[in-house]
Amino acid sequence: MGATSHQSGAAGRAPTADHPSSVRNVVLVGHSGSGKTTLVEALALTAGAVGRAGRVEDGATVSDYDEIEHRRQRSVQLSLVPVTWGGMKINVLDTPGYADFVGELRAGLRAADAALFVVSAADGAEGLSGATRMVWDECEAVGMPRAIVVTHLEAARADYARMTDVCGEAFGADDPDAVLPLYLPLHGPAGPDGHAPVTGLLGLLSERVYDYSSGERTERDPEPAERALIDGARSRLIEGIIAESEDETLMDRYLGGEDVDLGTLVDDLERAVARGTFHPVLFAAPAAAGARQGLGTVELLELVTGGFPTPLERAAVAVTGPDGAARPEVVCDPDGPLLAEVVKTSSDPYVGRVSLVRVFSGTLRPDAPVHVCGHGAAGRAHEDRAPHGTDERVGTLTSPFGRQQRPLDRCVAGDLACVARLTGAETGDTLSSRDRPLLMEPWAVPDALLPLAVEAHGKADEDKLSQGLARLVAEDPTLRLEQNPLTHQLVLWCLGEAHQDVALERLRTRYGVRVDPVPHKVGLRETFGARAAGRGRHVKQSGGHGQFAVCEIEVEPLPPGSGVEFVDKVVGGSVPRPFVPSVEKGVRAQAARGLGAGHPLVDVRVTLLDGKAHAVDSSDAAFQTAGAMALREAAAQGRVQLLEPVAELAVVVPDAYVGPVMSDLAGRRGRVVGTEQAGPGRSRVRAEVPETEIGRYAIELRSVSHGTGLFTRAYVRHEPVPPQLAEKVRERS
Template identity: 35%
Template sequence: MAISTKDIRNIVLISHSGEGKTTLVEDLLFQGGTISRKGSISDGTTVSDYNSDEKFKKHSINLSVSFYEKDGVKVNLIDTPGYFDYIGEIISGINCADMALLLVDAVSGIKVGTIKFWKMIAEKNMPAIIIINKLDKENSDFVRVLGTLQESLSKACIPVYYPAGLGNKFNGVVNLITKEGIDKLDGINKNKAAEFSTALIENISESDDKLMEKYLETGELSDNEVKLALRAGIIAGKIIPVIPVSSEKGIGIDEVMNFIKIYAPSPLDMGPREAVNVLKDATSESVDAGSTKVSIAPDTGMNFSAHVLKTISDPFTGQISIFRVMSGSLRSNQSVKNVTKSASEKLGQLFFMKGKDMILSDNIIAGDIGATAKLKITETGDTLCDERNSIMFSKINFGEPAISFSIKPKSRVDEDKISGVLVKLSSEDPSFAVVRDSQTHELVVSGMGEMHLKTVIHRMEERYGVHVEIGTPKVAYKETIMAKGDAQYRHKKQSGGAGQFAEVWMKVEPLERGAGFEFVDEVVGGAIPKPFIGSCEKGIKIAMSEGIIAHFPVVDVRVTVYDGKTHPVDSKDIAFQIAAAHAFRQACQNAKPVLLEPVMRVELAIPESNMGDVTGSLTSHRGRVQGMKIEGGVDVLSAEIPLDEMYKYSNELKSITAGRATYTMSFSHYDPVPSNLAQKIIAENKRDTPVYGE
């Protein structure tokens, strides 16, 4: 059966870990006829969690895409991990979906991750359905959890179904839109359901002035009026429907599927997406500032365009690119243009993903999510177009990595393979970054959390056979001065061969933090000829790179060369470089040199019960609290903490809060290291190479 864009639903499932997303996907695929039997997480047989590391850990690590078709509607299900360590996967999922299913536990209710994920949904203005799951569990409480949703997330959270029973008596749901089944509930629940039903209809009527007027006059609305107004309210974000479910027992699944079919937005409902016209041969790094913004509607009659949302490195198939078609349609074996890279790509066979399985297709239309294999240059976030089209969608912002490890190959074989493997892994996961630190000469991998990095390193070993040793990366300290200093240095070399002579007088003074380096020439009367002034600056820069107290780069200093002497024969470029380097070191030694350390800006989302322990621990790690606020019932603490302490603190934070706290981290500034710590660092980094010219 041919599916049109209006019949497509793109749904991303989001929740704190353990709320039942993957099991719900199994239910939906089974009820939708895509699979013949439901898999289980414990057996490692689910469609979504198909990687070996997911089967071993019993939770989702990667974004996965699957789909079902029922009653003329195709529903793409994007299952995402529940741990913030894998936030890149969640960001990709949100970027390609039109609606979110947010799952909440009917026993424990809202968790820290729930608040974070809700904030991400709200920032995208994405319509959402909230699933209160596990109503079959002992101590489950639909009304209590609903109250916390309304208090912590939004007053617009309105139940559209009500549970018939709780715990082991939970056996179905009652429709609050049609009121069918309310009379069969017991007294208390019957009254509560009727109250919720009335509130729902009132909320629906408030979405339109004419409906409100009719409702106030007659006290009722027609079924069609309710349906149209409820759908419009959901798409506009004015109503957030809440549905009780047990994904483990499959209760409420039919109702969820029916609700998605009728009320979830199609790509047409969500309207155009913004892009920019790109000049010929421009790339994402060189898009002209004057490029005009354009709206790309999900219209199959328009030129083809697509946004790549996920790249998978499959050891058998090769690179798989998962994309959403934004406009037009795409055929197998078609040539397309990667506008981001300003290069052409030849597509192979197209297919739809069902977890790890590939369902072949010759055509993918606007609004749908498909995939292809073995593209040569295409990466996550790239824009693909037909040759007549030159538009580009915004690159996906995956945020800044929160934690880093240094890694070192264990053997020569590992060393030969590691570069290519790291390129593949970073292409597959843009939230994973790799750099060769120019200062410490270490290979440093960075990610969103310790769990994230250990997962990537496990993949290196299992998938590619590359083994590494893990260490805490060296902190990129810097040096500067706190006062003014003055020095002069004469370099004279007469032994063997041509002589060398140069004398340089200079003064140094501190600049404000982040200012860098400033060179000033105040030499008069030709005491140092102009060609050798440049030699002096070059020598100073070399000395700055070598450091003055602990072999770390010197920053934020103004150097003024104001006098010197030359020799008519022996003065040379190299002589003035050496003299200036020595003069610089001596001047800085007279100017209160200090060691600087990077300080990070950290935002922590913490359960209220752990706030005291966290702030105490933060202080013990030289952290400084900058502010505190409450977002959706969760305490959010802003602080500054030295990077060296943050390496140690991340594990301690996880231990204190039993893994319930999350944090984001970004560079803030450099600060002087306390003298007692600085002496230890200086002793550990004694100069092991000679000063330039020695």
């Protein structure tokens, strides 16, 4: 790292890989606004994938992925930009930084072998959100190699020294010496405003200056003042690298005064980075107008190609057959059995469904027969995404670049490519050979816990709604579709408001379906609070056969979960035996429709005590009507309680936010039932809360916990609504 020899990719050609050893897969992680997409464009420019104007052949920029992103000025989906450097193909995966699109981030982490955490020098410690630190911990848990890139060097308030310390504090809690800068920013002359721009980098290992002030990277020896800056930081960096060296004698020799040659240090650094035990900090900035290279981009590309692991170094993949039986683990081998995974699904107006796949084993070729199978819903078997499997034929293989799709003749193990016309493939599905079908366990995605009830805007939209929603949830595993049996609403469960907006916009622009959001209803129920009696009298005479039925019932409450019981205690044949089921049918139909507020009646016993019939005018329909009338009269005479569903929430937050979370839950009529440790520095708060109080909790928890909280919910039971609230609900019904 620090060498200047490299081989750039040619703009307009799709980068290809002949072997996994020549592939690097890296995902960019960082909060919204940290500069990830700008960094991708700078890397593409430096690698020669785009011209100096930052444009590809059709005039689109490298960041032209989605019209929605352009309108919102924010990344909302995973994007792949392949470039070449030093004879290596680098698949750069740009992920959204907003919490609502964490599903895209998870997909990027699954497809990558290393991660670049992008932080803004302008934001300081505030820019390192709790969510970013959580992702760092997840990468730590699986041993994924990581490096930190500091952006927005041009900001007047950027404090580079402080930012390096912040990164060490945030990402190196266990070992601060494992998070250290490889370079220091070099400042040019101060401008009229007193701000001195960053014009180059000081290489701490190479002891060289890399000057970008001319728009081209040049290299020179440091001046005395620059040498002093290098010497001040170089010793700590060397000690940090040697501490991770496999040569246990190296530290003693270094402390004893022996000089360690640059080649040894670079080799040890690259091995430590690849193992995920050392995390270098680098600086990067976009190129100035007309320049060919962005500041720090050469150094970053050299780190990726030299320090990040190849797909060959990834752990073997555990697989099963479609029947769930375990199969031998699969390693990265271009000649091995085919194993690939759909990490992203999108729709193209010309070619239809396009699947971005990561090939873990074998070689994928155009027009090859494959078996597609999946667990459904990223491992959660919701009704809208059941496990599935089908045989298909691969369409065209392409390499994406902005809006372009450049043809490929193959995709080897370890590489990524887009596959056309996999009509049955959903995000998270596994591709394998037909004669040896395999299934990978999908990556974990958070539960969608923010409900959005929708209705078709018009008749034309109603006809297309079902198919449009099915395609939408096939693309995005964090969406969940529900047809609520109690409220009869069509509910799209999302991760947040921005996620909702993008889902509706995609539904309208991609699939031509317009929907109207409507207030989400919670499935309330009713029951009797005490015994009550009712009499139903249905008597009509209008010439010819009339209608005659009378029945008397008693209603009494039952324990929760009992449903509706019907008991026949008629004596003397006052209600003829053939009409007793008719009364029951009418009672149950009325119970399902509800009483007063229109919510289903539950947990009661209805006893038929007496009645009257007519030899000619009584009928099945008449006694059904009488039974329903009797139940309504009992409700009018008795005390009907409104029941609301109660959910158990398990909220995981850093210890510092336990107090605010518990106070917030209490304000929602919640009852805290316990707290427990959920890992280092994190606690799990368990509480029972009425579902009517947590409709927007997915959003509000972010505010309370500063974006660091997670929660799950599970239905527990229905409980009576407090009288004052019940009255308001009835008034709204």
